[in-house]
Amino acid sequence: MKRLISTRKLKLAIVSDNKNEAYSFIRNENRNQNRALNVAYNHLYFEYIAQQKIKQSDQDYHEHLEKYKTRAKEKFDNLIKLKESAADEKKIEKAQKDYEKAQEKVYKIEREYNQKAAKIYQEAVGLAKQTRVRKVIEREFDLHYDTLDRITSKVVSDFNTDCKMGLLSGERSLRNYRNTNPLMVRARSMKLYEENGDFYIKWVKGITFKIILSRGSKQKANINELKSMLSRIIEGTYKMCDSSISAGKDLILILSVNIPVNKEHTFIPGRIVGVDLGLKIPAYVSLNDVPYIRRGIGSIDDFLKVRTKLQSQRRRLQKALQSTRGGKGRERKLKALERLKEREKNFVNTYNHFLSKKIVEFAVKHHAGIIHMEELKLDRLKHKSLLRNWSYYQLQNMVEYKAEREGIAVYYVDSSYTSQRCSQCGNLEEGQRVDQETFICKNCGFKTNADYNASQNIAKAEPLNIEKRKEEAEV
Numbered sequence: 001m002k003r004l005i006s007t008r009k010l011k012l013a014i015v016s017d018n019k020n021e022a023y024s025f026i027r028n029e030n031r032n033q034n035r036a037l038n039v040a041y042n043h044l045y046f047e048y049i050a051q052q053k054i055k056q057s058d059q060d061y062h063e064h065l066e067k068y069k070t071r072a073k074e075k076f077d078n079l080i081k082l083k084e085s086a087a088d089e090k091k092i093e094k095a096q097k098d099y100e101k102a103q104e105k106v107y108k109i110e111r112e113y114n115q116k117a118a119k120i121y122q123e124a125v126g127l128a129k130q131t132r133v134r135k136v137i138e139r140e141f142d143l144h145y146d147t148l149d150r151i152t153s154k155v156v157s158d159f160n161t162d163c164k165m166g167l168l169s170g171e172r173s174l175r176n177y178r179n180t181n182p183l184m185v186r187a188r189s190m191k192l193y194e195e196n197g198d199f200y201i202k203w204v205k206g207i208t209f210k211i212i213l214s215r216g217s218k219q220k221a222n223i224n225e226l227k228s229m230l231s232r233i234i235e236g237t238y239k240m241c242d243s244s245i246s247a248g249k250d251l252i253l254i255l256s257v258n259i260p261v262n263k264e265h266t267f268i269p270g271r272i273v274g275v276d277l278g279l280k281i282p283a284y285v286s287l288n289d290v291p292y293i294r295r296g297i298g299s300i301d302d303f304l305k306v307r308t309k310l311q312s313q314r315r316r317l318q319k320a321l322q323s324t325r326g327g328k329g330r331e332r333k334l335k336a337l338e339r340l341k342e343r344e345k346n347f348v349n350t351y352n353h354f355l356s357k358k359i360v361e362f363a364v365k366h367h368a369g370i371i372h373m374e375e376l377k378l379d380r381l382k383h384k385s386l387l388r389n390w391s392y393y394q395l396q397n398m399v400e401y402k403a404e405r406e407g408i409a410v411y412y413v414d415s416s417y418t419s420q421r422c423s424q425c426g427n428l429e430e431g432q433r434v435d436q437e438t439f440i441c442k443n444c445g446f447k448t449n450a451d452y453n454a455s456q457n458i459a460k461a462e463p464l465n466i467e468k469r470k471e472e473a474e475v
């Protein structure tokens with residue numbers, strides 16, 4: 001079964017007796033970790049340079065490499081000559097293959113000598129790379145062995161990535177770890193358990209955290225989802241992964257969880273669903289690559305209908321209760337009534353479940369592996385006062401976790417001008433949205449549904465914080 005890594009932010013409170021020591025342990029560890037990351041990274045860079053020097057001083061290597069580089073260049077020139085003279089295709093194809101082979105040989109020589117230099121270096125210092133890094137930071141910092149493990153593996157993987165991205169050719173600069181980086185923690189050291197409906201984590205140094213699920217508006221949105229996720233970790237269907245703790249004003253656990261994906265869908269590469277959240281039509285969805293596949297989901301009337309339906313269900317039940325005397329039937333009805341009252345209170349919640357389900361279904365149906373939504377800005381919300389009640393944060397949250405279960409990624413895009421810009425030619429000008437429903441471009445004349453135009457802009461926009469999101473997923 002396919003699995004994916006998902007992250008959740010959880011507020012923590014220290015509930016073990018050693019509160020003060022625990023706080024100072026976390027803060028010190030965090031500070032030392034980030035300093036150690038920089039020391040370890042610079043150490044790897046230094047080692048790399050040393051190995052380059054070993055390679056460069058090897059005369060055989062240079063002669064060997066030059067010989068094959070020259071050969072590859074000859075093959076390349078030959079290929080170009082054939083192409084220019086419009087030789088027959090078979091000849092060109094063969095020349096192309098010859099060139100690729102020769103180039104591959106050059107890479108092979110470079111790889112072999114890199115390995116040779118690494119070996120010479122290793123023999124000189126006598127330790128494996130990971131161990132060398134670990135020794136360097138162990139000497140300088142007093143760190144828990146879990147943190148040492150995480151620093152070592154993170155720094156080696158970061159350095160390799162940076163090298164691939166062109167660190168040494170100057171396309172990428174040396175990495176600098178900021179002191180705001182959260183503290184990396186190991187999954188194996190976190191024991192999650194439930195007690196009287198609350199969730200706790202037993203960690204290192206005799207520290208126990210309680211997971212605070214009730215506070216914070218953004219969290220409120222998905223308390224049930226969080227609870228069910230935590231229960232699934234305890235029962236073993238989900239697996240906790242190495243995570244991190246951010247120790248700012250609050251202690252926040254950035255929990256990574258390995259979850260199974262319900263179904264396996266085939267996605268069309270590059271296909272994206274843009275979601276425009278509005279008032280009259282709560283969600284308008286369209287695809288970035290096929291203009292006629294689009295849909296408005298829900299309506300303000302629907303929203304009100306849900307509420308009315310719940311109200312009448314409740315009234316019916318109340319009437320029925322009046323004619324039911326006692327016993328089990330009455331008890332059952334009373335419970336049902338309680339549930340209905342709860343649902344009525346939460347009708348926004350219910351409606352958001354409906355909308356988010358439809359949005360994700362649209363993506364699955366049309367084989368889109370990515371959903372784009374707008375990053376909500378407070379000033380934008382102010383203009384649409386009803387949005388506040390609607391709880392768009394909650395809706396986005398639901399879309400995120402429902403999408404996740406289907407293996408669909410959710411990204412956020414900048415919300416500026418999504419409704420004023422023309423999705424066809426990009427023209428940005430005042431007054432193109434002529435009324436609530438219609439958009440007419442003053443440049444190219446494109447006339448369309450205003451919500452559709454906005455969803456197109458969202459589908460085609462560059463996602464924000466993609467790097468950061470990936471980092472979070474890796475932590």
Ligand SMILES: [Zn+2]
Nearest residue numbers: 422425441444
């Ligand atoms: Zn236009």
